[in-house]
Every structure is written in structure tokens, then in C-alpha cells.
Amino acid sequence: MINVIVATHGPLAEAMLASSRMVYGELPHVSVVTLSEQRGIEGFKRDFARELVHAGQNADGVLVLCDMQSGTPWNIACQHAFSELTTPPVAVVAGVNFPMLLQSEEIAQLTDVHAAAVHLLELTVPTLIIAAPVFSNQSDDF
Numbered sequence: 195m196i197n198v199i200v201a202t203h204g205p206l207a208e209a210m211l212a213s214s215r216m217v218y219g220e221l222p223h224v225s226v227v228t229l230s231e232q233r234g235i236e237g238f239k240r241d242f243a244r245e246l247v248h249a250g251q252n253a254d255g256v257l258v259l260c261d262m263q264s265g266t267p268w269n270i271a272c273q274h275a276f277s278e279l280t281t282p283p284v285a286v287v288a289g290v291n292f293p294m295l296l297q298s299e300e301i302a303q304l305t306d307v308h309a310a311a312v313h314l315l316e317l318t319v320p321t322l323i324i325a326a327p328v329f330s331n332q333s334d335d336f
Contacts, residue, residue, distance in 0.1 A: 197250070199226070200225075203266070223299075253282055254283075258287070297314060
């Protein structure tokens, strides 16, 4: 089983999880950690480490979905992901979005967190589209 941590700057992660409940229902495999001005980087480090321990219990891996590459949530998550001391394995993905969060349900039952990360990206890429008008000719046969 893969558990997911959404790690973002500000309340984005909490808002996305609240919105997912409205659209999809509960996502029991998902938790959040947010970087706030009040808690700062050190507070985020402590909160993330605590949540990683919790998410790692009875899991084959933990997938961390960050808002952006190279920000504090990404950097802290990568420190854990690349540490030999971290168990279970951790994979980190940047660019979390609402479809990605909802589709995390599709990868929750996998056991290889790195394969789960790749599969989640494959599921999410088709949801990134630019709106374009659709022109169709209506048939005279109606």
C-alpha cells in the first residue's frame, strides 16, 4: 500500500484535501503538511518528519506530492527520500494538482512507490489541457 503526503507552501494542501472530500469523498491514504510563516522551516521539518513516520506505518512506501520543485517542502521531502535511514521508501513528485490528488486513489494499492509515482504522472498528464472551441456540423437528419 502507498500512502500519500501532500506538502505545500501555505494552506494549499489543506484546501485541496478539503475540496477532494467534496468531489470524491474521503481519501484515507492522504495526509497533508504545510509550510506556514508562523511555524517556519524548522516547524515544517518537524511536522513533515512526524507525518512521514505516521504515513509510513503499515505502508510499502510514501509518495510525497509537492507544490513545486526546489521549494522547502520539496527539499525536505527529498532529504528523507534520499536518506538510507528512511523506511519505507519515499518518492517525491512536484506539481501537485487537483486531478493528481483525486487519482492518487488509483495508485494506493500498489507496493512499489517509485512505480506508483510514474503511474500517477501518466494518469495526470492527460488532464492538463488547453480549452479550445469545438465546431461541429449539425446533420440535417434529426
